[in-house]
Amino acid sequence: MFYDCIVVGSGNAGSCAALSAKENGCQKVLLVDKCSPDWVGGNGYFTAGAFRTVHDGLDDLLPIVQNVTPEQANRIDLDPYSREDFIEDIMRLGGRRSDPSLAASVVDGSRDTIDWLAGHQVPFILSFHRQAFEVGGRQKFWGGLVLSVEGGGKGLITAEHLALAKAEVDIWFDCPVVSLLMRNSTVTGVVVRRDGSELSIQSRAVILAAGGFEANSELRIAHLGMGWEKAKVRGTPFNTGDCFAIAQGVGAKTIGDWASCHSTTWDFNAPDIGDRDLTNQFTKSGYPLGIMLNANGERFVDEGEDYRNYTYARFGKAILLQPEGFAFQVWDSKMIGLLRKEEYGDEIVEKVFAGTIEGLAQKLSKIGLVDQVRFIETVQVYNAAVTQHKLENPNWHWDPAVKDCLSTHSTHLSELSPSKSHWAESIDKPPFMAVKVCCGITFTFGGLAIDPVSAAVLSESGPIPGLFCAGEMVGGLFYNNYPGGSGLSAGAVFGRKAGVSASKCQGL
Ligand SMILES: Cc1cc2nc3c(=O)[nH]c(=O)nc-3n(C[C@H](O)[C@H](O)[C@H](O)COP(=O)(O)OP(=O)(O)OC[C@H]3O[C@@H](n4cnc5c(N)ncnc54)[C@H](O)[C@@H]3O)c2cc1C
Structure with a gap:
């Protein structure tokens, strides 16, 4: 043959x-x-x-994409992504x-x-749904990745x-x-x-x-x-x-x-191998909008270090290294609506809600949180750092589509370790929500x-x-x-x- x-x-x-x-x-x-x-x-x-591809901006891509009407095109902000940008990102x-x-x-x-x-x-x-945020009535693309x-x-x-x-x-x-x-x-x-x-x-x-x-x-x-x-x-x-x-x-x-290897934040309740129906929906990439805490109630990564596209492939490993190899992602009501529906829809993931952080900690203790006191303390200390940063920078605005520098860095409080470098908003407006995540390996x-x-x-x-x-x-x-x-x-x-x-x- x-x-x-x-x-x-x-x-x-x-x-x-x-x-x-x-x-x-x-x-x-x-x-x-x-x-x-x-x-x-x-x-x-x-x-x-x-x-991910090099491109010259919206006009370069419009001829090959199938989901943009002329009216929509007028409301899109999409920067070119150059050869140098792409090479620099890999390097x-x-x-x-x-x-x-x-x-x-x-x-x-x-x-x-x-x-x-x-x-x-x-x-x-x-x-649009994965790589852009609507800001001021415009679709703003972020993170160098625009095509799917x-x-x-x-x-x-x-x-x-x-x-x-x-x-x-x-x-x-x-x-x-x-x-x-x-x-x-x-x-x-x-x-x-x-x-x-x-x-x-x-x-x-x-x-x-x-x-x-x-x-x-x-x-x-x-x-x-x-x-x-x-x-x-x-x-x-x-x-x-x-x-x-x-x-x-x-x-x-x-x-x-x-x-x-490439490994991401993945639904704790996902099967051990890929599911042909839900496929990528077990990804849980909403951490830049909130914080992640381990079983001991401690943060362990800078959730706002960079755009999700540049951190998600190594945060799976960071979770694997935590006690028992899992973590909780936590948000308050200011952010819940911004989470991707395909990853955080009601039918996709088990969500834990509570009216107070104390109540949330108590509920999470039933699914693995060991130290409720530390969990509450971590959220309080994080909120204090966010508030202090805002006091020192009253004209800075939260914007998920750019690196907004809203952080936990302040001159008055001792530095959080790890800090959160961008998109740091307080977690103080109920209801509060958490999901349990683990490490999902993608490829080697x-x-x-x-x-x-x-x-x-x-x-x-x-x-x-x-x-x-x-x-x-x-x-x-x-x-x-x-x-x-x-x-x-x-x-x-x-x-x-x-x-x-x-x-x-x-x-x-
Ligand atoms: C959930 C998930 C989401 C992802 N999302 C993205 C994304 O949006 N964008 C992106 O760029 N990347 C993404 N990736 C990574 C992407 O899937 C890989 O980079 C890419 O698909 C690898 O392609 P491949 O053809 O090399 O391997 P694969 O697509 O994995 O194909 C390898 C094939 O080889 C076969 N095979 C293995 N051994 C043998 C053998 N001995 N004989 C015959 N056949 C064999 C396997 O059965 C398999 O079908 C994602 C990965 C996963 C798991």
């Missing part, structure tokens, strides 16, 4: 790779996934469909450890890839798989890749398990897009450390890291931050070394002929943290490049 190109993984990166291979000249393309058809799309299916959040050539490759390919996806009927929209897909990840994967069907890409489910075929140091195909037996399939090129190891608790413990077995998996249970060992078996070099950062132009997998001595990689499997791009919406963009950019490169492979 022979294919021009075999792609491993039916998520966003694999779908883009297969489409790109086909349209760049590969006649026969096969996409294999070890999941059953009802788990199609890997983690891509579970996403909010948020894509800054990665502690300057990200490979600059990988980052540049993603950033430089991002805008064109959005057009390419739109050309494949991916229904892009402006992300109608229907989120479900809409993205549906569109990509319609395009794959149209392009006549063959797709085999229930078909794990178990090894790579090699001849004369060149990858010449894959071995899959199908219907209970192993089958060798020859090809000129193989593109690995099989996700990270986030769904493998043994590898989580081995690389991320003890305690990570408790994290809930936000997406597919099939990303167990098998293809890293398979690639290493043919000499692939690993690189990047194997000791870290360590991966394979690739060439940033061709997406070829690298060995210690250079590219491995016939082998390419895209998506979560790529290492060296993200370290410790991540700018929201970069995963889909990186997967699409490198998937596209891998497809182009695969089409140039001559085989043996």
